[in-house]
Amino acid sequence: MVEQAIHQIKTQGYCRIPGVYSGEQVKKWLDLTRYWYEKSKNNVSSNLSALTQNDLYLWNPHYKDVNFLKMFFEPEILRQIMMYFLNDQWFKAIPADQPNYILQNLMGRSSDKKLAMHIDSFIPYLGDYVTMVQAAVILEEQTTDNGCTVVIPGSHLSGKYADQTSFDQAVPVLSEPGDLIVWDSRTWHGTLPNNTDGTRWSIIAAFSRWWIKQMFNYTDNLPQHIYDQLSDNEKAIVGFCSLSYNDETEGIDRKRGYDTLLENVEEYRGKLVPQLV
Ligand SMILES: O=C(O)CCC(=O)C(=O)O
Ligand SMILES: [Fe+2]
Numbered sequence: 412m413v414e415q416a417i418h419q420i421k422t423q424g425y426c427r428i429p430g431v432y433s434g435e436q437v438k439k440w441l442d443l444t445r446y447w448y449e450k451s452k453n454n455v456s457s458n459l460s461a462l463t464q465n466d467l468y469l470w471n472p473h474y475k476d477v478n479f480l481k482m483f484f485e486p487e488i489l490r491q492i493m494m495y496f497l498n499d500q501w502f503k504a505i506p507a508d509q510p511n512y513i514l515q516n517l518m519g520r521s522s523d524k525k526l527a528m529h530i531d532s533f534i535p536y537l538g539d540y541v542t543m544v545q546a547a548v549i550l551e552e553q554t555t556d557n558g559c560t561v562v563i564p565g566s567h568l569s570g571k572y573a574d575q576t577s578f579d580q581a582v583p584v585l586s587e588p589g590d591l592i593v594w595d596s597r598t599w600h601g602t603l604p605n606n607t608d609g610t611r612w613s614i615i616a617a618f619s620r621w622w623i624k625q626m627f628n629y630t631d632n633l634p635q636h637i638y639d640q641l642s643d644n645e646k647a648i649v650g651f652c653s654l655s656y657n658d659e660t661e662g663i664d665r666k667r668g669y670d671t672l673l674e675n676v677e678e679y680r681g682k683l684v685p686q687l688v
Contacts, residue, residue, distance in 0.1 A: 424567035424598035469519030504668035515617035516626035522558025528573035543596035558605030566599035
């Protein structure tokens with residue numbers, strides 16, 4: 412199954428992996444999403460990007476509940492896909508069979524208006540080397556009525572930014588609760604408008620190569636109680652093994668091993684510099 416998913420992402424730019432999560436998991440996470448959305452929706456800056464002004468967003472859910480990270484860390488298939496596309500073979504400080512890619516962003520999202528076609532890889536380019544991959548955990552059915560994701564298959568290899576005139580040719584990605592949708596972030600994608608009264612929540616994470624700046628400063632802000640529930644390789648994915656040093660007296664090589672991970676991150680806020688050996 413993992414080979415098939417990788418093949419589809421390579422050739423089409425995306426894939427749907429059905430039934431990754433149980434009904435019980437989906438129900439729990441949907442309840443959590445609704446709870447945290449209501450609690451935090453009025454605490455969002457008005458400084459929004461053009462793409463994020465129209466819809467429902469739960470920002471940084473992993474600052475609120477560790478489940479929003481674990482849902483991406485636990486499926487073996489997702490780990491293998493991300494390792495395949497995003498691991499850096501020269502990151503020698505972490506064992507080669509462990510992740511060295513990082514979390515780029517994480518959010519809950521439900522559609523309202525149409526979302527314009529776009530890429531999330533920042534730059535369009537040709538080639539086999541992938542820098543960012545996104546995964547959506549589907550919590551509610553997505554249909555052409557309620558604002559499902561749409562994609563242009565193969566557009567990850569166009570070497571171009573998304574062309575808005577392609578919207579009409581975009582393919583709807585229909586999905587069921589418990590599915591995972593995974594795409595190369597170069598793939599042109601958007602969403603249809605939601606013409607129903609309901610929501611269609613999914614939790615979307617982007618993972619990137621370790622050297623790409625993360626959307627928010629996770630390493631200075633992840634609460635200690637969330638950090639404490641992560642394994643070493645999960646802490647590395649959040650970014651704790653690729654921190655920038657303050658200056659050359661502290662260190663040079665940002666590719667850090669698990670031995671540099673701190674126990675108490677809150678104590679070191681703003682200067683996450685482990686004692687060097
Ligand atoms: O909600 C979606 O289907 C897509 C949202 C999106 O474009 C993204 O998170 O990158
Ligand atoms: Fe996107």
